[in-house]
Amino acid sequence: MRVPIAALVAAALVIGPATAAGAAAPGGGGRHRCTALADGTPLREALEGLPDEEASGALVLVTDAAGCRQGTAGVADVRTGRTVPIDGRFRIGSMTKTFTAVVALQLAAEGRLDLDQTVQHYLPDLLPAGTAPVTVRQVLTYTSGINHVEVPNKQADWFLAHRYDHWAKGSQIDTAKPLAFPPGTKQRYGNVDYIVAGLLIEKVTGRTWESQIQRRIIDRLGLRGTTAPGRDVEVRGPHAHGYEATASGWVDVTRADTSLQWSAASIISTAPDLDRFLVALFSGQLVPQPQLEEMFTVPAGVHLYDGNDDPADDEDAVYTAGLTKLELGPVTLWGKSGDRPGYNNGMAATRDLSARLIFSVNTLHMGGTEQPLRSQRIIMAALQEL
Template identity: 85%
Template sequence: MRALGAALVAAALVVGTAVPAQAHGTHGERCTPVAAGTPLREAIAGLPDAEASGAILLLHDAGGCRQGTAGIADVRTGRTVPVDGRFRIGSMTKTFTAVVTLQLVAEGRLDLDETVQHYLPDLLPAGTAPVTVRQVLTYTSGINHVEVPNKQSAWFLEHRYDRWAKGSQIDTAKPLAFTPGTKQRYGNVDYIVAGLLIEKVTGRTWESQIQRRIVEPLGLRGTTAPGRDVEIRGPHAHGYEATDAGWVDVTRADTSLQWSAASIVSTAPDLDRFMVALFSGRLVPEPQLSEMFTVPAGIKLYDGNDDPSDDKDAVYSAGLTKLPVGPLTLWGKSGDRPGYNNGMAATRDLSSRLVFSVNTLHMGGSDQPVRSQRIIAAALLGL
């Protein structure tokens, strides 16, 4: 990987950026800066580098609340990454959409065992096998997404302001990839369908339901479903793509392609507050909440072949992912957009909680950035 220019590195503030006096944890406790010489600080040291321009992390565990930032938020000014900075959370949006869908189930306005065809009779072609709401939330529907290379640099830079109509992301010309309920295939399309279901039964936009049902009740001041807005409003670190000609700012973008699957903007403190409320049952009541902590039994991940010898067990529930990390079992969600790679996860009892965002410089990679891996290992395993 190419080394960054010396001028950019000199502009960066290395790890240990002072936490603003007003920065507090979810329950009002003061968060302290990550301490020098600790694995957590080392995990975000040395930014920017060839992989990332900046990072934010927020950790709650037996040691209390700690947060830190590193790197630069704006290459033009050398401004440092704000600890309460907003970022594009990508597929972590799916957790928000699952919450609203399950709230509607609890209200009797949706039924998990009813079909998509019942609620949206014109969405799928006649003769398509029945697909249930539960199968949509657990990625077991087999519905196909329109295939575009949206995480490839050249495509993104050309199409970053394209406008997609709601539902146009679904490829209804293709037959289902598998019989509904028999495989699990992660992707955006199921949560595009969930967004359409929300709009159908409420008569309101998905964005308004996110705002009314989650953002306002929890007081999430840095969280928005942007709709047509291509900006990130408020304090934030810019996202960049490293090219042969230098860093290209990729912060501004139309998010209609991702919509109800991956478009929300948020902050680390807001996402921590969201997790606490969700896991505590304040957002989704039982028995619907249990759907978010139940991976479909006996289902394998879809890999496109008929060889059972390389099949892997399903790992996704309704809106969350089951994440074994060393001796811990966490539930959470990752997400990325050009310039941003993020994650949130917690133990079921909320005793350990992590939120992070890394400003990656190379979109489209299939592997999690090394910097993100280092943050996870330091925060949850002390490595």
Template identity: 65%
Template sequence: MRKRAALAVTVVVTAALGVPAAASAQPARCRLEPSAPTTLPALSATRLAAAVGDVPVAQGGLPDAEASGALAQIRGTAGCWQGTAGIGDVRTGGDVPQNGRFRIGSMTKVFTAAVALQLVAEGSLDLDGTVQQYLPGFLPADFPAITVRHVLTYTSGLNGIGVPHKTPAWFFEHRYDHWADGSQIDVTKPPSFTPGKYQRYGNVDYWMAGLLIQKVTGHSWEREVHDRIIEPLGLRGTTTPGDDPRIPGRYSHGYEATDAGWVDVSAANPSLQWSAAAIISTPQDLDRFMVALFSGRVVPPVQLDLMFTIPPGTTTYDGDQDDTNNPAAAYGMGLGAFQVGPLTVWGKTGDRPGYANAMGATRDLTRRLVFSVNTLHMGGDQPVRARQIIGAAFS
């Protein structure tokens, strides 16, 4: 299969499609059938394999024009499954490793929110305290009061610097640039709306959260995430890389499809993303983190409830003056609520060039999904492959 996969990659890069790599075998005691009574839809191995791309290319498998590879892992008492498909490394022809590392992108925000809420529980941060109080002089004097609550619920109205970091031309020129902590926040622009009035998802609030964590602890954001979450939970495949452009250990390479073929985009300095989107992790680690978080072993119950609470009466800011057409707000502190048919799944998506990922679970943890799709075109909408995996897992 490795030889066949390597041949397939060679054919893909020269403009045709070949046979995908086989999915990994199921782990011991991983059973498709539920281990406890459940009302969730039954898992279908055939449907899941097709969703992740572990079928011949001619039947919709990987690699294809959208993605080079994918992995998915489902856990919980409502059934267990895992699989991979496509090409993990063009150079060697290697498969996608089932528990390989990947850049988790904005799933980092859940880690940052958890650390901030631990500090709230400890009394080091006050949700109604202001950025101006904790970081005097950072924001211009004429800015309105922006609270920690505004920051963690994406309702501050603050603006980021706005570089096109998900476009190929910008990425290839700046992929190894260093960004100082907080330099990603544009303090020359006033908030786009009155803080607390709307919700606007983005990185800027979680860059600010990183600064607040550093200010009240006296330690780096990286150290606090490591000492409070990574080390206590034994997340051996999870790192906060700082300026290191490499992905350590085994991982599925990310590529960008260009006129000259696939270009490896796995290596990049993640300091631009920092406390909003820089972490590297694995499916097993992210599942362990979800279980610990949802179970109340990371954040105390009072603060944990805030992660599952969407600010009441808040709509999503869409930039126009007509509030009647605003979508409903969808995020608590760090976590988002996603409807899959009648089912509410709590979790977070994330993407970086070459990677589009998500982790999500039912609130009772009976079904949990972690997946990563190696996209071939950075910065687009959620890949069709990702939507197929979510649908096969939850509907």
């Protein structure tokens, strides 16, 4: 049975962490020495049967008190029958936002970006005159009210016709519409805030967003399989291809220009790199403690934007600067989900890093409002093993 997107978002973050539940990576986040998922375990069984009608392949990496375990299933390339590599690259989608938040908070720690200063101060020509003041913190926590240009980018027909279109930085922002709500009063998840964050990073550094991701995170941590691709449409290095099932067969959707998603959802990475990233982030190696708290602080007194003024159906905000909070009884998990055509992924952990999960599923049907069943199975299996 499929789960509604709202539950999915929670699950992706929740399960991710739960699945990941585990001990810190060997050597405090060093290169992984993981064992294979044992036959008959919930996670191994969750990967069985691939490819199927929903997905062509999948990979999972979990770490908990029992150590690091990993596994893959399915096919990486239908032409050759090659299997999915555990260290394969994949398009991480909105997990990119966590990387962008890290750079923005590093700049805040350096005194170069004031979280309480306005976007209008740094980018005076971005928003129309008379727009209510929007702060940097509101951008990072999705509470700005700024609108995104609406395109059906997750519909197969549109994607296949426009997959190589290039969007100029900032052209994704719809400045013709008034703010969806007064800044700071609601929380609406989407890419637009993190497109603005990318522009802010470029403004205060005088360098490209891609170069800042490379220097401040990728090079610093030695993430060998992670790239901010810019105009490169390829996924370089070992990887599982992404496919879309059509009436005439599977269409390879791996290659694409990701400028529409840019600083919100364009990065390519691997499961070992993402685990290393989470360990470094949560342990304070990337962002100083005062700014790191922003990543574990949900805006107080704010509800998710639902387009109406009826308080009866309001839901509390769950997003922070770059992460999502999920509470499961006494356990609180922090993480991020993400998807692109051919890829549905998640990363999550407990704040003490005792449990961590990274997964990627090569979906065959882009878009939709529900979490892929295979992703749900992986998450639930991870929870069972904790």
